[in-house]
Amino acid sequence: MKNIHVHLFNLLGEKKPLALATIIETKGATPQVPGASAIFSPEGLLAGTVGGGLLEYDAQRKAIQAIKKNSPHLYEFFLDADISSEEGAICGGKAKILIDTCPEKHKGTFEKLNQSLLQYKPGVLAAFLNIISEEKISISRFWIQINEKSKALLESPVSFFNEEIKNTFSEGKPILLKAKKEIFPGKAKETLLFLEPIFPLPQLVIAGAGHIGKAMANLGSLLNFDVTVIDDRSEFANKKNIPDADQIVVDDIGKAINNFPVSSDTYIVIVTRGHRHDADALRQCIASKAAYIGMIGSSRKIKLMRKNFREKEWASPRQFDRVHAPIGLDINSKTVEEIAISIAAQLVLVRSQLQDKKR
Secondary structure: OOOHHHHHHHHHOOOOOOEEEEEEEEEOOOOOOOOOEEEEEOOEEEEEOOOOHHHHHHHHHHHHHHHHHOOOEEEEEEOOOOOOOOOOOOOOOEEEEEEEOOHHHHHHHHHHHHHHHHOOOOEEEEEEEEEOOOOOEEEEEEEEEOOOOOOOOOOOOHHHHHHHHHHHHHHOOOEEEEOOOOOOOOOOOEEEEEEEEEOOOOEEEEEOOOHHHHHHHHHHHHOOOEEEEEEOOOOOOOOOOOOOOOEEEEOOHHHHHHHOOOOOOEEEEEOOOOHHHHHHHHHHHOOOOOOEEEEOOOHHHHHHHHHHHHHOOOOOHHHHHOEEOOOOOOOOOOOHHHHHHHHHHHHHHHHHHHHHHHO
16 A cells, blocks of 8 residues: 555544554564554554454554553564464464554654655654553654765764664665663663654556556556556546546646656556557657556567667667567456556566565
């Protein structure tokens, strides 16, 4: 799903009691990893997940209790029931879960996070947990936008953990730390710091708002892409027809692709209504640094278009080679939905391969 903290920020505007539950540490086998979060209201789950099943049931129960008390809570859930147990979780591990019942106190932090992601800028969400007693904790949150200029310009108390912040960001994994007593003198018997790197979603640009474009917008949203649909026909490119798109651009397709801020985290799917529009879109992005460019069409169409691009010097052979055309994995797809699934599977494959290279 889309970033849980952005969703939380939007919900805070409704001024209703909420709790943000986050797994901050795991040991052994667990159904989710640190950073997995869910939003609860007094009625139950609103968004996200901390793992489903008994773990989530227990988190929901504790979140509702904590909301009633208006008191943050930190606890451990053990998944070490015997195999014969009908109700116990048997994964074998344990999860430490933070339930923040006062997210409105950190609305400014979540707003900064939201603004950073809107600008496609990553960062680290820092949460200091001052454990005063078994039943009482206080939470302080900070948003640290990461860029070359700000990496070494952190303010206290976050500045004490400059290296740890750099490390967790570069590794892309949350971490739970213990703060030294001398850094936080006072009533707290222990202070923990949870650092959570947060990155903008990869951008999926779909050129074409027809049947395949609409199906791709739905799948792209489910697969955690920030989805932009481009078409020159307003009767197709609109929120009613494509509700899953985050942005819809009604303009000349080639012009809109040319104006789009393509980055190395942009995935472009070209599924327009005809050869000319496909060529216009491809011409504008074929030399870009997009992570993925795919274009629909038969092998014959692709061959003719490649020849045309070479003759008009619109692209080098190497540039055309990186275009996934015909688009999608070969699953013998026939229907619109099957074609969209084949494209989505290829997007997931390319994204996973690129992520593995970065590690």
